[in-house]
Amino acid sequence: MKLETLRKLYVTELRSLYSAEKQILLGLKKMKAAAHHDELKQAFEQHYAETEGQINRLEQIFDRLGESPKGQTSKATLGLIAEGEKIIKAKGQSDVIDAGLIAAAQKIEHNEIACYGTAIAYAKQLGDQESASLLQQNLDEEYATDKRLTAMAENSINREATYSTGYYEETSEYSSSSNTGISLSGLLLGAATGVAVGMLLAPSTGSDFRRKISSQANNLFDQFGGQLGSVSDVAKSLLDKFSAQEGKSGGNPSGPQSQNSPYGAGGPKF
Numbered sequence: 198m199k200l201e202t203l204r205k206l207y208v209t210e211l212r213s214l215y216s217a218e219k220q221i222l223l224g225l226k227k228m229k230a231a232a233h234h235d236e237l238k239q240a241f242e243q244h245y246a247e248t249e250g251q252i253n254r255l256e257q258i259f260d261r262l263g264e265s266p267k268g269q270t271s272k273a274t275l276g277l278i279a280e281g282e283k284i285i286k287a288k289g290q291s292d293v294i295d296a297g298l299i300a301a302a303q304k305i306e307h308n309e310i311a312c313y314g315t316a317i318a319y320a321k322q323l324g325d326q327e328s329a330s331l332l333q334q335n336l337d338e339e340y341a342t343d344k345r346l347t348a349m350a351e352n353s354i355n356r357e358a359t360y361s362t363g364y365y366e367e368t369s370e371y372s373s374s375s376n377t378g379i380s381l382s383g384l385l386l387g388a389a390t391g392v393a394v395g396m397l398l399a400p401s402t403g404s405d406f407r408r409k410i411s412s413q414a415n416n417l418f419d420q421f422g423g424q425l426g427s428v429s430d431v432a433k434s435l436l437d438k439f440s441a442q443e444g445k446s447g448g449n450p451s452g453p454q455s456q457n458s459p460y461g462a463g464g465p466k467f
């Protein structure tokens with residue numbers, strides 16, 4: 198490749214973006230099929246439609262420049278999609294797989310964000326304001342998708358993956374108490390304690406989070422309660438205590454965390 202002008206570099210960057218978007222169109226279809234959460238499927242579906250629009254905007258730019266969109270392969274996108282394929286084909290817990298799909302999609306988004314940023318800078322430098330505006334629309338959609346995926350991961354899917362019962366089922370060293378030094382009952386107590394501490398420390402405004410923790414705890418007991426008898430009872434009573442506390446606080450700002458905080462109600466003052 199010979200690069201003698203900024204315009205040539207600009208066109209090369211645009212072709213790379215065009216190649217990336219075409220690959221991403223196919224990747225999003227597979228990611229949607231592999232996703233388990235409806236909200237994640239919807240996010241991939243929406244971004245698929247946006248990506249079609251982004252390809253259309255890029256084609257408008259190539260028309261304006263009198264250049265072909267072909268001739269450049271985004272190898273970065275090829276690699277990132279190959280990474281994503283590992284998650285798409287993975288077997289295991291649905292919440293964990295969805296967390297992995299979000300991470301894979303965000304790596305692709307971040308690469309696009311970098312490339313659009315560069316292309317916009319070149320377009321402006323070359324006085325191609327109309328193309329810069331079209332590219333900015335694509336960039337805004339990439340930012341919005343990235344933000345939506347972050348919110349989904351942090352507000353629900355990563356947490357659900359954390360408390361996934363698959364951890365206890367699939368980690369062979371933890372799956373049996375008979376031939377290892379690790380006791381399943383100890384694990385359950387540990388999990389119960391973790392849940393209880395999580396409920397205590399959850400922000401007072403995070404009543405939704407606490408409800409989710411409580412729900413995951415019930416799943417644990419449904420699964421292991423029958424096998425563990427008294428251990429289960431002890432752990433369950435611990436959780437019931439905190440569940441009752443949660444019921445009393447009812448999302449009130451003066452919930453357990455505020456009352457127990459060394460900073461007093463309302464948390465630290467800055």
Ligand SMILES: [Fe+2]
Binds near residue numbers: 218248251309
């Ligand atoms: Fe895109």
